[in-house]
Amino acid sequence: MSAEVREHDEQLARRLLAGEPEAFTHFIEYFRPKIFHYSWLMCGNREDAEEVAQDTLLKVFESLNQLHEPERVRPWVFRIAKNVCLMKRRRSVFAPSHELSLDELMPSKDGSSRGARLQIADWSPLPDDQMLQRELTGVLEQAIRELPEAYRSVILLRDVEALSTAETAEILEVSTDVVKTRLHRARLSLRKRLDEYLKSNRPSPVIVHQN
């Protein structure tokens, strides 16, 4: 998370604790879509996501006295959201629970010498090609949905919400090593999906093995 975002979050929490009416409105406008997105991608259902957002915010306001470190408001809110999601106990409709294997996520090579090229797509138009960027965002969303739940929660908290490894570990109640492992595999899995899309929809000149 950038220093500006952290500062914004902290000030917002302090103003909320101080009872500023504008802070109440801003807090809802700011965090409600975030909680909705997280739970929508975790629960897979719009109605559940709306309920999780409301129940989470209710718990946030009810237990605001327990927010002892305003600078940590974001992980605190997401920890509540995660628990509300779990309480819903609706299993993800998107993806079965399974482990992602590192070996399966490693790209193959069209040769084994030092000059060999990986069989990967041409990513060079990114990030300048805005149209491609938008297309890939749609592919990415679908790929995130299809990640096993344990990996999906890590990518949403760590990369989308920009929480730290330690904060993500605390929210999910796992070790930092587990967060790092899951994050890496989730990223590799998403990379693979995007790569497959680029190969099939944006055929680029074949890069030939050269020694």
Add this chain to the structure above:
Amino acid sequence: MEPHKHTESCKEIFAMLSEYLNLELPLEACREIESHLADCPPCIEFTDSLRKTVDLCRQYRPAELPAPIEAQARDQLLSAWRKTLASRAV
């Protein structure tokens, strides 16, 4: 002999790339990766695609938005907030 060594080295780098991109690796490990990348174009290419994937994730905002909050739901939150503030003031 050489290709096998190369593949093993690539695998080691491959396992550490996210931590490398997150700047979470010790200096020594970073040097090891950078030294490998300097001599391995396929790994540079792969690292670049992973970095771009991470950038896309960081910029990603779902298109789906929640419906505007209903007055009753907002009142419920407002009431909870005021109650907590009142308990703090005591």
